[in-house]
Amino acid sequence: xxxxxxxxxxLTGMIMVASIANAQNYDDxxxxxxxxxxxxxxxxxxxxxxFNEEYSxxxxxxxxxxxRELVKVAPGIHQNLYIKGGMVYKNLxxxxxxxxxxxxxxxxxxIIHDLRIENFGSDAKRGRHYILGxxxxxxxxxxxxxTETIIALVGTSIEAEKAKIDITVYPIYFxxxxxxxxxxxxxxxxxxxxxxxxxxxxxxxIVSTEKKDKTKASIEQLLMQSGAASCENLEKIFKPxxxxxxxxxxxxxxxxxxxxxxxxxxxxxxxxxEKLYSIEPTSIAAASIASSYEQKGDLTNAIKYxxxxxxxxxxxxxxxxxxxxxxxxxxxxxxxxKAIEFAQKCISVNKEEGLAYFILAQAxxxxxxxxxxxxxxxxxxYWVVVDNLLRARGLVSDEHMDxxxxxxxxxxxQFPSSEDIFFDESGIAIGGRFTVNCGYVRGSTTVRSNGK
Numbered sequence: 001x002x003x004x005x006x007x008x009x010x011l012t013g014m015i016m017v018a019s020i021a022n023a024q025n026y027d028d029x030x031x032x033x034x035x036x037x038x039x040x041x042x043x044x045x046x047x048x049x050x051f052n053e054e055y056s057x058x059x060x061x062x063x064x065x066x067x068r069e070l071v072k073v074a075p076g077i078h079q080n081l082y083i084k085g086g087m088v089y090k091n092l093x094x095x096x097x098x099x100x101x102x103x104x105x106x107x108x109x110x111i112i113h114d115l116r117i118e119n120f121g122s123d124a125k126r127g128r129h130y131i132l133g134x135x136x137x138x139x140x141x142x143x144x145x146x147t148e149t150i151i152a153l154v155g156t157s158i159e160a161e162k163a164k165i166d167i168t169v170y171p172i173y174f175x176x177x178x179x180x181x182x183x184x185x186x187x188x189x190x191x192x193x194x195x196x197x198x199x200x201x202x203x204x205x206i207v208s209t210e211k212k213d214k215t216k217a218s219i220e221q222l223l224m225q226s227g228a229a230s231c232e233n234l235e236k237i238f239k240p241x242x243x244x245x246x247x248x249x250x251x252x253x254x255x256x257x258x259x260x261x262x263x264x265x266x267x268x269x270x271x272x273x274e275k276l277y278s279i280e281p282t283s284i285a286a287a288s289i290a291s292s293y294e295q296k297g298d299l300t301n302a303i304k305y306x307x308x309x310x311x312x313x314x315x316x317x318x319x320x321x322x323x324x325x326x327x328x329x330x331x332x333x334x335x336x337x338k339a340i341e342f343a344q345k346c347i348s349v350n351k352e353e354g355l356a357y358f359i360l361a362q363a364x365x366x367x368x369x370x371x372x373x374x375x376x377x378x379x380x381x382y383w384v385v386v387d388n389l390l391r392a393r394g395l396v397s398d399e400h401m402d403x404x405x406x407x408x409x410x411x412x413x414q415f416p417s418s419e420d421i422f423f424d425e426s427g428i429a430i431g432g433r434f435t436v437n438c439g440y441v442r443g444s445t446t447v448r449s450n451g452k
Contacts, residue, residue, distance in 0.1 A: 033076040044074040048081070055084050060091045064108075071112075075119050079126065082116035086134070093142050106142045110135065132157040133166030140176050147180060158201045167205045170198045171218040178226045191228050192237055195219065224261055231264035242272060252276040256288045265295040283313035287322050290329075299333035310345060320350035327359045331366075339363035340440050354395025358404055361388035364441045365411060371439030376424055380434060381441040382414040383448060415450035 026034070026041040034041035034048075051066035067085045070077060089109035096102035113135040121128035136157060139150050154173050157165055177194050180186045202215045223229045238255045245251055256276050259269045273288035290305035306326035313319040327342035343360035346353055368381045389408045396404055421430060428434050432447045 033078070034074050040073070044070065044077065048074075048077055051081070052084070055088065058091075060088045060095075063088050064092065067112075071115055075115060079116065079120045079123065082112055082120070085112045086116075086138070090138070090142070103143075106138075109138055109142065113138070129161040129164035130166060132161055133169045136169050136173060140172060144176065147185065150176070155197075158197065163204050163206050165201075165205070167202060167207050167211060167215050170202060170215055171222065174198055174219050174222050178222055178228075181226060181228060188228050188233060191223075191226065192233055195223050196237060220258065220261075224258075229258070229262055231259070231262055231266060231269075234258055234262055234264060235266065235268050238272075239268060242268075246275060247279065249276070249279050252279065253282070253284070256284055260284060260288050260291070263291075265292045281308070281312070283309045283318070283322065286312060287325070290325070294325075294329050299329055299335075302329050303333070303335065303338060306342075310342070316349040320346050320353055320356075323349070324353060324356055324359070327356065327363075331359055331363050334366075336363045336367045337440055340367075352395055354392045354397075354404075355400065357388045357392035358396065358400065358407075361385045361392065361407065361411075364388070364439075365407075367439035368441060371441075373438040376416060376420060377436070377438045379414055379416040379420065380447075381436050381438040382411045383434070383445040384436050384441050384443045385411050386415075387443070387445055413450055415448055418449045421447060421449055 024031075024042070024045070026038040026045070031041045031045065034044040047066050047070055051063055051070060054060075054063035054066065063084075067081070067088060070081060071085070086109060089105045089112060093102050093105035093109065096105055113131055117128050117131050120126070121131065123130075132153075136150070136154055139146060139153060144150070150173075154169075174194065177186060177191055181188070181191045198219055199216050202212050202219070205212060205215075238258070241251055242255060252272060252275055255272050256269075259272070270289065270292040273285050273292065276282065277285040277289060286305045287309035290302045290309060293299075293305065294302040303326060306322060306329060309322040310319055310326060313322055323342045323346035327339050327346060330336075330339035330342060340360060340363045343356045343363065346356035347360070350356070364385050365382070368378050368385075371378060371381070373381075386408055389404055389411065393401065393404045393408065416424070418430070421428060426434075428447050430447050430449055433444055434447050435444045436442060
């Protein structure tokens with residue numbers, strides 16, 4: 001009984017659908033894109049319905065049959081025909097059993113994109129610029145071996161639609177070019193040229209400044225990670241731009257930032273940094289000048305500009321980096337008190353920077369010998385030095401671990417002996433607390449012997 005009821009319900013539904021279809025007025029303007037005559041519109045409307053049904057059932061091969069028929073006789077039905085049509089060929093390409101079939105489906109996918117541009121390229125939201133972006137993405141995903149085609153497509157698309165083309169395509173494409181570069185399939189000069197083209201196109205795009213900056217930052221990061229961003233190559237990119245616009249603050253900031261990230265020091269780097277500093281004495285300009293002087297061995301000027309960079313910087317992560325650099329320069333230059341000052345500034349904004357504790361400990365150790373305090377207090381000062389080294393050991397990377405451990409071993413030998421502690425007039429004992437104040441070493445610490 002239930003089966004008969006279900007059959008009756010289905011039959012009733014089919015009759016209702018048929019009656020609704022027969023009742024359609026194909027002269028209605030809503031069917032204008034389906035054909036020239038009422039008969040054509042009716043036939044194409046049915047075919048479109050069959051296409052949508054097969055698509056919803058994921059019968060992509062059969063859906064493609066109806067799709068090919070519709071794009072021939074009624075290509076302007078609706079943009080959804082192309083959106084779904086693209087998905088049809090993406091699924092067929094993904095499921096292809098051999099490379100020949102896959103290539104055929106990918107070709108069909110690209111034809112669908114072209115037909116969509118032809119028929120709906122003027123759409124305000126998803127017109128030519130949007131469709132070109134989707135076409136590029138699909139080439140990168142489904143036909144990445146077609147290098148020449150992809151490069152040409154990106155070039156013409158950016159040239160024609162750079163103000164509107166989907167900006168998210170740029171990092172995806174640039175990552176593709178970098179992969180080709182890593183595989184020795186494109187030259188360094190080409191990679192650098194594509195970098196310039198994409199960043200310039202990003203600047204011209206109609207999206208928000210935030211999206212532009214995010215996109216350019218992604219492209220810059222990819223370049224820096226590629227191995228192609230040598231100081232020589234960066235200078236090749238930026239020197240002509242700087243010569244053409246030496247007072248462009250935004251350009252100067254970009255050049256200084258890129259050269260700084262590449263740890264580049266050269267006459268060009270110093271010139272650009274000083275130019276930016278003269279226009280706007282930013283922290284990055286000061287730090288870049290400092291690194292150049294550091295490379296030259298001019299520690300006085302290096303310290304001066306590092307100090308300015310630290311004072312001007314508001315981002316704690318960046319301030320920490322500048323302070324660490326300044327501390328290192330001061331330590332090498334024998335400026336012990338300044339090395340301690342900068343190391344402590346670094347720690348104050350970034351307590352996880354192990355190298356700051358290491359530099360602090362080394363500077364403190366240097367200050368002990370010349371300090372005007374008792375022999376016992378000089379030995380006790382190494383307790384604080386080793387405390388800082390132990391903090392460093394828990395934070396530094398493996399490459400610095402040997403240096404930290406060696407320093408801990410060496411400075412621990414300078415601790416007071418058990419006898420020193422026993423006979424000290426302050427009445428301290430091993431395991432107790434002691435406040436150190438000797439030279440530039442200050443702090444409360446645990447009493448320990450050197451084990452001798």
